[in-house]
Every structure is written in C-alpha cells, then in structure tokens.
Amino acid sequence: MFAWLRNAFESWMDYPKQPGDLLSGRYDVCSLLGMGSYGLTYLCLDRNSGQEVAMKLPRPSKRAKAVQLLQREAHIMRQMEHPYIPKLLESVEHSNGIVVVMEYISGMTLEELIFEQERSFTEQECVVYILELMERVLHVHERGYIHRDIRIPNVIHREGKPYLIDFGLALAMGERQEDVFTESMLEKRAPERQDVAVYSDLYDVGHLMLFMLYSSYEPQPDQPPASWQEELKLSSPVRQMLERLFQIRPRYENSRQFMQELEEALLLLESNP
Numbered sequence: 001m002f003a004w005l006r007n008a009f010e011s012w013m014d015y016p017k018q019p020g021d022l023l024s025g026r027y028d029v030c031s032l033l034g035m036g037s038y039g040l041t042y043l044c045l046d047r048n049s050g051q052e053v054a055m056k057l058p059r060p061s062k063r064a065k066a067v068q069l070l071q072r073e074a075h076i077m078r079q080m081e082h083p084y085i086p087k088l089l090e091s092v093e094h095s096n097g098i099v100v101v102m103e104y105i106s107g108m109t110l111e112e113l114i115f116e117q118e119r120s121f122t123e124q125e126c127v128v129y130i131l132e133l134m135e136r137v138l139h140v141h142e143r144g145y146i147h148r149d150i151r152i153p154n155v156i157h158r159e160g161k162p163y164l165i166d167f168g169l170a171l172a173m174g175e176r177q178e179d180v181f182t183e184s185m186l187e188k189r190a191p192e193r194q195d196v197a198v199y200s201d202l203y204d205v206g207h208l209m210l211f212m213l214y215s216s217y218e219p220q221p222d223q224p225p226a227s228w229q230e231e232l233k234l235s236s237p238v239r240q241m242l243e244r245l246f247q248i249r250p251r252y253e254n255s256r257q258f259m260q261e262l263e264e265a266l267l268l269l270e271s272n273p
C-alpha cells in the first residue's frame, strides 16, 4: 500500500508540462520527448531564435539529487565540441532547480530505424556507420569521459548520420558510479562493462553492431537457436573485431585501435563485395 501511495504521489509530482506552457520566459513547450530516471525532456521552441531545442528539467519527485545529476550532465555536455553530439545551449539554475537547454536533433533513433522502419544494414554499411559513430565515441574518450550508455535508443539517425546523445550515465575516467548515482540507479552491469574504461564503451558498441547486423538476418524455418557467430555469416575481420569488443579475444586498448581495424575491414569488404 505504501509503495502504491508513493508511486501515485511521485507521478502526480512529475506530471509533465503541457504544450503551450512557457519555460524560462522564452521556451514554448511543444511536446514531451521522454521521461528518464531523473529528468523530463521536452521539445520546445525558442521564442528568441525561432529554433527548436531539447530541454531537460529535473523530476520534482527526485528532488535535490535530480538537480545535482542534471548539473553534472550539463557540465559533461559543456566539455563536448563535436558536430554530431548535441551542443549544450544553456543551463539556467534557479532557486528550486535547473533547466538544461540543448540542440534538438530531429530524426529517429537507431532503435526506431531498425525495429519500426525495418531498415536493414549490410556488413559493409554497418562498418561505415560504426566508423562514423566511433568518431563521436573517440571524442568523448579524448575529453576524458566514458559514455556508459551507448545503445540504439541513444543514437539519433539524421540524414544518414549517427548523432550520439544522452550523457546521463557518463562518468569521468577514474570516477566510481557508487560515488555519483543513487542506489536505485546503480544497475548490475555485465563484468565486461563494469569498469569506467574505454573497453566498457566498446563492449556496448559491440552490442549495437550486433543489432545492426541482425537487421539483415533471416532465420530459416525451424532453425534451432545458435550463437551470433553461427547465425550471422560475417567476414572474418568483422567477426574478430566483435570478439575483441566482447572481450572473447584480447580487448582493444583504445578507440583508435578499433577504428584502425574498422578501416582495414572496410577496405577488404570494398575489394570483395
């Protein structure tokens, strides 16, 4: 009963802003984009510039912790300077909260593209796309952060290019998640992605790659389940790269090493289409 009452109270507190509401005196709410673990993100129209922006506000039910985590997220976004990572436009702090305004990336997520639009990727298309995505990931690593949430819903596909979003779980290299997030936000992670290290992000990139590669997989009727190595008919360099990402083979020391192998695999795929 108590849990039910608490949930009902929290949903009432977190009741989202409505289209037409005005935020920070200049942003008209158009729609709710999503409700995350500590923030609510809206698509808004900036009256000053006429531009669409994405605005993230803390969930009132999560109180000071949500404000603190959003301050952190804004700080991390401020360190990023990449054309395919949304720019932080401003973060306004006030007595009872914070408003984070960032560039709005229109388009659909890689998840929507694969599962709703049923877009399929060949092995070669996948390698090209991952190479582009890795340029964003490399930038995050070079700025001293591990993204920790590289997944298909956090990649927005716009005009054929991948944009990397959502720095809500990012940590600086050397930081510990226990020192930053609340108990309820600490997820049990696979051992390969537990460390705040480049190879944890690369492990996630491996999973993202599998989603892309499975998009063109067609199972035969009555086919028994098998491993991805058996199901996907991959070229040997791509299979070996995935095995390094999944740490079945010696893991990559850094993102550049993986990108170099992607480039080599691409040359090979281009010469043997």
Ligand SMILES: Nc1ncnc2c1ncn2[C@@H]1O[C@H](COP(=O)(O)OP(=O)(O)OP(=O)(O)O)[C@@H](O)[C@H]1O
Residues within 6 Å of the ligand: 033, 034, 035, 036, 037, 038, 039, 040, 041, 054, 056, 086, 102, 103, 104, 105, 106, 109, 153, 156, 165, 166, 167, 168
């Ligand atoms: N800059 C942006 N441009 C376009 N859409 C965005 C942008 N940032 C977030 N979104 C969208 O807003 C929604 C909410 O995203 P957000 O990152 O705030 O939370 P989440 O991913 O749902 O949860 P959590 O932060 O707990 O991981 C998602 O659907 C995401 O695709």
